[in-house]
Amino acid sequence: MGRAEARRAGQHAAPRAAKERKSLIRRLFTWKKMLGTFFALCLLTMGGLFAVYLMVPVPDANAQAVMQSNVYKYGDGTILTRTGQVNREIVGLDKIPVEVQHAFVAAENKSFYNDNGVDFKGTARGLLNTLSGKGKQGGSTITQQYVKNYFLTQDQTVSRKLKELVIALKVDQKMSKNEILVGYINTSYYGRQAYGIQAAAQAYYGVDAVKLNVSQGAYLAALLQAPSQYDWAAASATSKRLVKQRWNYVLDNMVEKKWLDSSERAGLKFPVPQEPKAAPGMEGQTGYLVEAANDELAAQGVDKADIAKGGWTITLNIDRKKQQQLVKSVDAQLESKLDRKKNKTDATVQAGATSVDPKTGHVLALYGGVGATEHWISNATRSDYQPASTFKPLVLASALENGSETQDGEKIGTATKYDGTSKRPVVGSDTPFAPQNEDDRSYGPVDVQKAMDLSINSVFAQMVVDVSPAKVKRTALALGMRDKDFPERPAITLGTMGASTWDMAGVYATLDNHGKKVTPTIVKSAEHRDRKPVTPPDAIGKQVISRQTADTVTEVLQDVVKNGSGRAAYTDAYHAAGKTGTAEKNVSAWFAAYTPQLATVVALYGESTKEGGGQVTLTGTANSGRANGGGFPARIWADYTLGALNGGSDVEFDLDIADSEPVEPSVTPTTESPTPSPSDSPTPTESATKEPSPTPTRSAPPTTPTFEPTTPTTEPAPGQTTSGGGGGNGGGGGGADPGEGSPTPTAGEDDPESDRVPLLP
Known part of the structure; x- marks a missing residue:
């Protein structure tokens, strides 16, 4: 080819x-x-x-999604603080207004109530964006966003997106739309460290979610698209314009869906949020208040570990204004006088106080110390110091309640005469006890009223024996003392057990409440969405002493404030009854007193600044000599009470007091202690001991002389022990009653002069 x-x-x-x-x-x-x-x-x-x-199963919720804060509130509902790593408080749909619910649906997923939980088109677009590296996907339904927030993470991966789609389908089948919506609203992040709508409502508008209006709800719904960018306080001009556009978009969608009337829509104005505020922490008194509330809940059976998990809304009985007044009073009457950096004594001073409503038992104010982040032990609730002579009214109450008699068989009353000789050995006790009066001063025959006014140790030492230490202890425990282990010995008259201002406020509130038991309570309510609410027990209990007994003690204590050791708290602006107390070696000083509306106890403690702590003397506090109960504590009490009562009150004590006839004095042993003749001024004399008057009468209240600062208590003589305890680190003095077993122990308690100091300018 x-x-x-x-x-x-x-x-x-x-x-x-x-x-x-x-x-x-x-x-x-x-x-x-x-x-x-x-x-x-x-x-x-x-x-x-x-x-x-x-x-792909529906997993358990991720740890971040279920974490909540605990919210603590004052009695008026304002926020005290939040605790926990995540600022979230989960609320039910019933706490979110319907129009606000609709705002979120209008913003994110108009077809939410009708779809099957997945937007396949939007999901495909999101997958393509993720694969091509274009960043965050869009187009997810509310169900998908809820799944991402609650079950998964925020990671931008294909596998996470596929899981989101599958789980969203399953969740939509298993959960109702309302359950999904409330879950989404509660788990979303709104900026300002606020997770969930309740925290967001507080952060942006200072209200609870239930009080949000449609305009505010539309802003929060719009915010979710870009929380940081759309936060009005930090937004640029462009961001402000964009968030306003989205706000309008949300409202217009609501009108379209007929969830909002067009005429109402036309009248809405953009709700500018409040400026951001720093979340309150545990500084100042906050930590003490939170600790007291948690301790009280734990005592009612709520596990502290459960509290730590979060989700609680705990409302306290604390009155915000009274709380502020108490802090102000301590600052004005004590802290402003101290030089903690240069004065070694001032550096050791710790103040504590508790204020209670005697009619309800509510703790209205509490002072735990200079600040919970600086001194975590709460001086309001600690019980490692002795209440000293604030215990003496309980001795009198027990005598009256038990119808006790003197060694002569005469019924004890306020006019009963006792021998006020210092170091007078008690009669009728198997345990020898002869307490020394302050500065070893003797007063001769004095009635019970004057003995209480001047806090004479020897009188109340004999009274304890006359009543019996066992009966006095029973009365004390019935009134609210919580130290059940103190020995039944005569020295208890000097307050040798441990007690806190909280305890003593309950005791004195019970006297104020005519003998009906008052147990201080700080928790008003404690709620958790997954648990039954905790209802605090009734703070007002049964009648533990008769009304006549309680009211008689109140009458006696009124004179202590007016004419006795507590007169630094006296004013015509209110009616008050109270008692001072200063412990052995001046390691603590107390003023416990009440008006018809408030029972408040203030105490100072000397606490060593050295490692390990320990109790030290308060003598020299603010360079003012002996820091006794009639000094700083009484002045703090008076300043606080005047402010708490808005400048004073005309309300008088409603007292039911039986008439009491004067009785013969009890027999006094022959002693060689110097004794003055009865007088209103406790000036010691050189005269020998004289027999009590055979016809005792009620002494007139002492006048109010001027006193110079007193010197510290005389130290015990060699071989003697003290009767005030006072020592050691904790335990309220520890061991058996000091001073017992020795024929002539010294007391060093807060008798006449220990509570009398000139007022500071």
Whole structure:
């Protein structure tokens, strides 16, 4: 074959080969085969998705999603503080107004109530964005966002997005739309460290979620798109314009869905949020208040570990204004006088106080110390110091309640005469006890009223014996003392057990409440959405002493404030009854007193600044000599009470007091202690001991002389022990009653002069 023929043959062969190739392609890719392949791929995809659907379970909630803060509130509902790592308080849908619920749906997913939980188109777009590296996807439904927040993480991965889709389908089948919506609203982040709508409502508008209006709700819903960018306080001009546009978009969608009337919509104005505020922490008194509330809940059976998990809304009985007044009074009457950096004594001074409503038992104010982040032990609730002579009214109450008699068989009353000789050995006790009066001063025959006014140790030491220490202890425990282990010995008259200002406020509130038991309570309510609310027990209990007994003690203590050791708290602006107390070696000083409306106890403690602490003397506090109960504590009490009562009150004590006839004095042993003749001024004399008057009468109240600062208590003589305890680190003095077992122990308690100091300017 020639070249020309070969060329022609090749030209004919090429079309045939092309035709054959085309024919093969048509045979391989017919429309039927292509359709079949498509359906096969669809089936494989569906099968794969179904397999994924079966394989991917609905997981437990992620740790971040269930973390909540505890919210602590004052009695008026204002926020005291939040605790916990996440600022979230989960609320039910019933706490979110319906129009606010609709605002979130209008902002994020108008078809929410009708869809199956997944936006396939939006999800596909999100997957493509993720694969192409374009960043955050969009188009998720509310259900998908809830799944992402509650069950998964915020990671931008294909696997996470696929899991989100599958779980969203399952969640939509298992949960109602309302459950999904409230979950979404509670788990979303709103900026300002606020997780969930309740925290957001407080952060942006200072209200609870239940009080949000539609305009505010629309802003919070709009905020979710870009919390940091759309926070009005930090937004740029452009961001402010964008968030306003989105706010309008939300409201317009609500009108479209007929969730908002167009006329109402037209009248809405953009709700500018409040400026951000720093979340209150545990500084100042806050930590003490939170600790007291948690301790009280724990005492009612709420595990502290459960509290630590969060989710609690705990409302306290604390009155915000009274709390502020108490802090102000301590600062003005004590802290402003101290030089903690240069004065070693001032550095050791710790103040504590508790104020109670005697009619309800509510703790209205509490002072735990200079600050919970600086001194965590609460001086309001600690009980490692002795209440000293604030215990003496309980001795009198026990005598009256038990109808006790003197050693002569005469019934004890306020006019009963006792021998006020210092170091007078008690009569009728198996345990020798002869306490020394302050500065070893003797007063001769004095009635019970004057003995209480001047806090004469020797009188109340004999009275304890006359009543019996066991009966006095029973009365004390009934009134609210919590130290049940103090020994039944005569020295208890000097307050040698441990007590806190909280305890003593309850005791004195019980006297104020005519003998009906008052147990101080700080928790008003404690609620948790997953648990039954904790209802505090009734703070007012049964009648533990008769009204006449309680009211008689109140009458006696009124004179202590007016004419006795507590007169630094006296004013015509209110009616008050109270008692001072200063412990052995001046390690603590107390003023416990009440008006018809408030029972408040203030104490100072000397606490060593050295490692390990320990009790040290308060003498020299603010360079003012002996820091006794009638000094700083009484002045703090008076300043606080005047402010707490808004400048004073005309309300008088409603007292029911039985008439009491004067009785013969008890027999006094012959002693060689110097004794003055009875007088209103406790000036010691050199005269010998004289017999009590055979016809005792009620002494007139002492006048109010001027006193110079007193010197510290005389130290015990060699071989003697003290009767005040006072020592050691904690335990309220520890061991058996000091001073017992020795014929002439010294007391060093807060008798006449220990509570009398000139007022500081």
